[in-house]
Amino acid sequence: MQVSFSAPDIHELFAEWRTSPKPAFTAAPDEQLIHFPEPICDGWIRRLQLRPGIDMVMQNCHFHDALSLAIQETGNISLLRFGFGITGETRGKITGQNQDIRFRAKHFAVGFTTDADTGTMEYAQGQQQLLSTYVDLDTLNTLIGQQLEYLPKELGQALAGQPLSLYLQSGRMPPAMELVVQQVVHCPYQGLTKRLYLEGKVLELLALSLHQVAEVTPAATRKKVLNASDVERIHHASEILLGNLEEPPSLTTLSHLVGLNDYKLKVGFRQVFGTTVFGYLYQHRMQQAQALLKTGQCSVSDVAGLVGYTNLSAFSTAFKRKFGVSPNTYKKH
Secondary structure, X not given: OEEXXXXXXXXXXXXXXXXXXXXXXXXXXXXXXXXOOOOOOEEEEEEEEEEOOEEEEEEEEEEOOEEEEXXXXXXXXXXXXXXXXXXXXXXXXXOOOOOOEEEEOOEEEEEEOOOOOEEEEEEOOEEEEEEEXXXXXXXXXXXXXXXXXXXXXXXXXXXXXXXXXXXXXXXXXXXXXXXXXXXXXXXXXXXXXXXXXXXXXXXXXXXXXXXXXXXXXXXXXXXXXXXXXXXXXXXXXXXXXXXXXXXXOOHHHHHHHHOOOHHHXXXXXXXXXXXXXXXXXXXXXXXXXXXXXXXXXXXXXXXXXXXXXXXXXXXXHHHHHHHOOOHXXXXXX
16 A cells, blocks of 8 residues: 655644654754654654755655655755665656656665756655765866766756756666765764765765766767666666576576667666676676675685686686785685
């Protein structure tokens, strides 16, 4: 069952909640914490202004049922938005646009629009944890200087003052991005140290996100535009690979499994993940191998087999290329 709340419904719930003995809202000069009314969910949303023009929002909620919320964000249409899914799944839709905005665990999205500031958000049942950052265009312009050539074309146009109905890019978070997100969630500091630490981490996420969505492929490849269905198939292919690190399917088999031809699969991986299919597989094999070696419970040969290497020497070479040390040395230290 899905429960729906209109914008007036939400305002009314918060008005009632503020008069209850349990406070709904607490605030500091640069930080606000809102506890959601129980009819919506059990949880909270925390907003921090890290510097003028850069805000960070953390949301941690448990939804008893699937929920649809009407969203009104008057005055926020000049913000570039970055979302990082930690747990759960959330879908959004901007009024007047057909494309869904989807946040999933271990995935990120970068979006911008000058056309609308209303829409809906749909939350799946269960725990939802999401980290978002908002950067206004003036601040982004200050950060990047005149280096517009390093940005996706659409964002360069937005910085130049051209209207943009919707820009949206998403993908699976690379390991470096996942690490920074976890560092933000588990920030060990308070006060000024906390704000400066989080500002640094948000700028790091900004850099990693823009790197992921920048036009890094050859011009001939960039002309190939994937539709929404193709992107979903590429993500499905990535999930198949991650679920079969020990015995991954061949490119031909993977293409058949997700309903794409070999060429579109290769181009799609470069556009969505910034690397080849085998490059993507290599990165995640090494990430899994690192995690297994950290536990100290598996031998190097066992780890090699678990991530799909039948040749121990080949695994050692691949691991050293990624981390700079052999797996034996890494396991010891």
